[in-house]
Amino acid sequence: MMLAGWGRYPRVECRVIAPRSRDEVVAAVAEQRSLIARGNGRAYGDSALNTAATLDLRRADRFIAFDAATGVLEAEAGALLADVLGCLVPRGWFPPVTPGTKFVTLGGMLAADVHGKNHHKAGAIGDHVASLELALADGRIVRCARDENAELFAATLGGMGLTGTILSVQLKLQPIETAYIRQETLRARDLDETMALFEASRDWTYSVAWIDCLARENELGRALLYRGEHARRDELSADKQAAPLAAPACRTRRVPFDLPAIALNRWSVGAFNRLYYRHAKPGTTIVDYDRFFYPLDAILEWNRMYGRGGLVQYQCVLPKAASHAGLTALLSRIAAAGAGSFLSVLKLLGPGRGMLSFPMEGYTLALDFRADPANLALLGELDAIVTAHGGRVYLAKDARIAADDFRRGYATLGEFAAVRTKVDPERKFSSLQSRRLDL
Numbered sequence: 001m002m003l004a005g006w007g008r009y010p011r012v013e014c015r016v017i018a019p020r021s022r023d024e025v026v027a028a029v030a031e032q033r034s035l036i037a038r039g040n041g042r043a044y045g046d047s048a049l050n051t052a053a054t055l056d057l058r059r060a061d062r063f064i065a066f067d068a069a070t071g072v073l074e075a076e077a078g079a080l081l082a083d084v085l086g087c088l089v090p091r092g093w094f095p096p097v098t099p100g101t102k103f104v105t106l107g108g109m110l111a112a113d114v115h116g117k118n119h120h121k122a123g124a125i126g127d128h129v130a131s132l133e134l135a136l137a138d139g140r141i142v143r144c145a146r147d148e149n150a151e152l153f154a155a156t157l158g159g160m161g162l163t164g165t166i167l168s169v170q171l172k173l174q175p176i177e178t179a180y181i182r183q184e185t186l187r188a189r190d191l192d193e194t195m196a197l198f199e200a201s202r203d204w205t206y207s208v209a210w211i212d213c214l215a216r217e218n219e220l221g222r223a224l225l226y227r228g229e230h231a232r233r234d235e236l237s238a239d240k241q242a243a244p245l246a247a248p249a250c251r252t253r254r255v256p257f258d259l260p261a262i263a264l265n266r267w268s269v270g271a272f273n274r275l276y277y278r279h280a281k282p283g284t285t286i287v288d289y290d291r292f293f294y295p296l297d298a299i300l301e302w303n304r305m306y307g308r309g310g311l312v313q314y315q316c317v318l319p320k321a322a323s324h325a326g327l328t329a330l331l332s333r334i335a336a337a338g339a340g341s342f343l344s345v346l347k348l349l350g351p352g353r354g355m356l357s358f359p360m361e362g363y364t365l366a367l368d369f370r371a372d373p374a375n376l377a378l379l380g381e382l383d384a385i386v387t388a389h390g391g392r393v394y395l396a397k398d399a400r401i402a403a404d405d406f407r408r409g410y411a412t413l414g415e416f417a418a419v420r421t422k423v424d425p426e427r428k429f430s431s432l433q434s435r436r437l438d439l
């Protein structure tokens, strides 16, 4: 099959194996000489692609157990986050960490050690995993936890499928009173104000900013900051109090065809960003969890807006002390090129945990670019700025960084490689990305 990540760049012909059960997953791992696991294909680039064998795990998606006393869910790795929400929000439980789309599998979330709008308070998804089961290159199945195969556990969280194939996971959820978020919107006029608002929002559970990536000079870094808390029942209107844990209304639309490349240019993006910034209404509202966490999921196949050639997402993180200088340099370069995207996101992360996991304490910037030669060259320049400021890029978004630039960002790469050499000396688990980066 022709396969790609969410960015639809690159696209390659892969042999796909789609096991229907845990036993079939284990058999496929044992039989193949080279393979990579694939969840729901929401990583943007080439991390879930292996031309020899890509293991599509979406059918290994059973829920195994849920403990309503502790909130621990045990499920197969192919289970979708959307199904976890659909099943457990009505019972008063919410994922401890969620990315900006619910169309990801639990295995994909662990493999990328995903972070959410609460990283500064709650850490990454790996911080909430009680244990996981892993199929190793030699066919063995091992249980990993903080006190059992601890090194392998740490390497697998964020390890992008390169230590083995995750079969199942025990994940601790958080209790909620309602399916709603109390959201506050604040406007910041420039980067100083945006960063000050993040600092002032440290006590909030969730915080994230949309940043106008084409604003320049004294408006550089202007943003809308959204912060939120799970709403209590008594904060809801009377009609919502009647069913506080009701599922959000389904309001999806689909991008019906690939937009022509010309539709996305510095004028259309600039106009959108100006309107978005000016028309936002600062203040407090109660919104359902879909609106707060997954606004992009309402537009199915929104990746088609970037045309047939696809898109690349650039996500980097800069150490806190270097964030102001680094963000100024990055945003200035992007605005000068006029190449940014409609929705660019800025977030303050808390400390990370090493190995191949992306988060580190500092600011992370994420934005989309049409995958064309000019933009790919620009991203090379952004890499140089990021590495010069001690930052790194996120593997789950990457499709193109050079191996040297990548390596400079991850000081604990050697530890990861050592674990991998112990469990997979032949590098059976490999992806286009791991080969490109010589991981």
Ligand SMILES: Cc1cc2nc3c(=O)[nH]c(=O)nc-3n(C[C@H](O)[C@H](O)[C@H](O)COP(=O)(O)OP(=O)(O)OC[C@H]3O[C@@H](n4cnc5c(N)ncnc54)[C@H](O)[C@@H]3O)c2cc1C
Binding pocket: 005, 006, 036, 037, 038, 039, 040, 041, 042, 043, 044, 047, 048, 057, 077, 078, 098, 099, 100, 101, 103, 104, 105, 106, 107, 108, 109, 111, 112, 113, 114, 115, 116, 159, 160, 161, 162, 164, 165, 166, 167, 296, 396, 397, 431
């Ligand atoms: C709109 C959008 C918003 C996003 N927002 C965020 C965000 O806020 N924060 C964030 O951290 N990420 C975010 N992401 C990225 C996304 O959460 C990750 O790429 C996630 O890994 C995708 O999960 P998936 O099931 O689609 O995995 P895939 O894309 O299929 O695979 C991703 C990686 O996981 C590995 N993998 C998958 N399943 C297994 C398994 N069972 N065992 C071992 N390895 C496995 C693959 O080999 C690959 O390396 C976003 C992506 C999109 C499209």
